[in-house]
Amino acid sequence: MLATIASATLSGIDGAAVTVEVHVGNGLPGFTIVGLPDTSCRESRDRVRAALLTSGFSWPDRRTTVNLAPSSIRKVGSSLDLAIAVGVLVASEQLSGETVAGRGFVAELGLDGSLRHVPGALSLVDACATPEVVVAPGSHPEAELIDRRRVRSAGDLRALVDALTAEAPWPRPPDGSVATAVASPPDLADVRGHPVARQALEIAAAGGHHLLMVGPPGSGKTMLAERLPGLLPDLDDATALEVTKVHSAAGERVVGLVRRPPLRAPHHGASTVAVIGGGSVRVRPGEISLAHGGVLFLDELGEFSTVVVDSLRQPLEEGVVRLARAETRVELPARFLLLAAMNPCPCGEGVVPAACRCTDRSLERYRRRVSGPLLDRFDLRLDVHRPGARDLVSGPPAEDSASVAARVRDARTRAVERGVVCNSQLSGSEMEQCAPLDTDAAALMERTLTTGRLSARGMRRVWRVALTIADLAGHDGPLSAEHVASALHLRTEPGFLVPAGGA
């Protein structure tokens, strides 16, 4: 007899609907899976058999064929386990075909018959072509984020069959509310001193400007970085769903829609695949996709491999990363705010004049590692200094994240009126149109250009930052010299790029 069960498999961060067809017929007893299954998928056979037997069902002593349609796409992972098991039950007439009609099944099976959570459950449920989907209890909270599907969950195969045959009510979904208590992000009010760095963070958040912080160890770079996501506004619905899908597909436990911009801080030893995403069969999202909608923080930028750093350039430009493999091609979202921190030089003391103990050669090497096109993508380049003792002990109480975030929100509203999400996305001509410079500002810009401190590309970046500064101040009309001077100041040439000696 034939059974047809709906399920889904993961490709990148998106699900693809899969129809599991199970045929149990005459012939030599045996079990075959066809339809481009991956190794992990072929292992289903042993899990399904054990799960059926331990749950008190019988295994058909006949010829069993499982077809995973469409057979053109490769099926990866264990998300089809449950669908195959249910298919075998229906095809061997241990379960009536009507009970599974209009239902999709997405879960991995344990040998004891228990249903288990699979990575990417959110996308998989989204992809199922049925009005109702059965998942493992662990997947229930994220599956429920898809409004147009009715989500059911059961702890094990026996409970599932009882519910399907209406012998028992559906088990109550697990209580998701306990897990939703998210630890509150660190607040900007904890940061003492750093008036300029705080302002740079605010500008970065408001304008979506990439920020590089250069400072000695212990100057508070990491502390500042951790507070950047708290300044960003909540994600909009479409982005939130996209972000949640990425996190689900990466196997991170999702308890609800990810509304707050994420912060990802990979260690500098991270491989290219870990950062960009990849994998030979199942393409996993990398750190840049996990930072989508939020902040990618690269601490010790100078220590990252140059290959990793250079591979960031295309995603930075386009907001997506395209990963092509022999059999698949996926496009993962990767629109993030790049925040990087580094020591001014190998010894770390380079920001204080004459305190550096580095040799010319080690400085030269350090310069080579980080200079070039990437440094140019940072709209804001800031020297962070160790705050003075006075600021740490008795400085005035600092402004908290909420009030800064309110200004950021207002500034972003102004950007949206210009037709972009934030000012960093404005093209050169759009900017000249909506943010002209007044005479003083133009004179200042011109003077900086002629002294060679700024390139033409650098000028446009400074201009955008100046616009964001004006937005934050609620300033209308042409940009003034003060805005441009601040923007110029927030794009200093990092100290280590200026050789101490020579011309």
Added chain:
Amino acid sequence: MSPPPECWAVALAHLPAVGPARLRALLGSVDTPADWERVWTDVRLGRVATRCIVHPPSSGAESIRTRWREAASTIDAEARWQAHVDAGLTVLVHGRADYPAALVDDDDPPPIVFVRGDPDALTGPRVAIVGTRRASRYGIDVARALGADLARAGVVVVSGLALGIDGAAHSGVLEAEGAPPVAVVGSGLDRVYPRANRALWSQVAERGAVLAEYPLGVPAAAWQFPARNRIIAALSDVVVVVESQITGGALGTAVEAARRGRTVFAVPGPVTAPSSAGTNQLLHDGCPPARDATDVLVALGMSETSVRADAERRPSPQGDAARVLQSLPWHAVPVEDIVVDTGLSLGAVALALDALDVDGWIVQRAGWVERMAR
């Protein structure tokens, strides 16, 4: 056409284990330069007189003779000479009429001086500006200003084309467009070292002269720099040490200069700064301080060409700029501190700093602001 006598002198300079003393002995072993070809032939045939091998090693003069003979067999003297001619170098050999007058009577003169550029750049009063390679911003600024002011006053500034003070001094001279710059380097004239100064090197050669004791192809080696320093000291009427650690190559130059009876000036620095520890020691030992070019010009007897400017020539800052300048301490501070101290916005501070920078009241570098006395 037979090559000039210098050809054989250059060939002798290519031999291994030949320093200034042995080269002088070799060249001086015959009566006239015309006989230098014979000296080269003797070397090739391994029959150099033992008196030419000064400071013989413990293994005896014979071992040197053998080394020279073997090395000479691989040296094509005329091709090497042609290489120097093709490179456009001037070769000045001790004992010839065109050899620099300043070096003739020295007690350890370089037997051969290779010059790229104009050998006449050496005429006129000469002042060496030397100092550490790892200079502070202060040292760089002082060296640059001294170089510029002295060049404007018509003084030839001699330095070593190294990083730090040397490079800054040369840059100052080039900016001033006064007297030509002169550099003495510690490698062959085709081996630019340090490579970071490549552009500076060619500019100095173009506008003045770059001198070396070593033939083409000789790479930089640590021992050649102290040797180079003695030439700088010998060439100069006055030596100014701008900045030096307590043990620095620049102090070596000062010692060489003092031995030759030249006046050594030291630029005072903060007593706590390791970069000025060497110069402050020189001051303590009795060297006169060089506060600016005028101090040096007085020593040269040229003081009338420059008048010390006591009056403040910079325009007084106005508004926020005045407030910012008022708040600045005498040491370098990060901009953050200025924002906190003045209570002005970052934009206002940035504008004020820009105005102060233009008028020369302050210098800004990598987020730090430092007040300038002049």
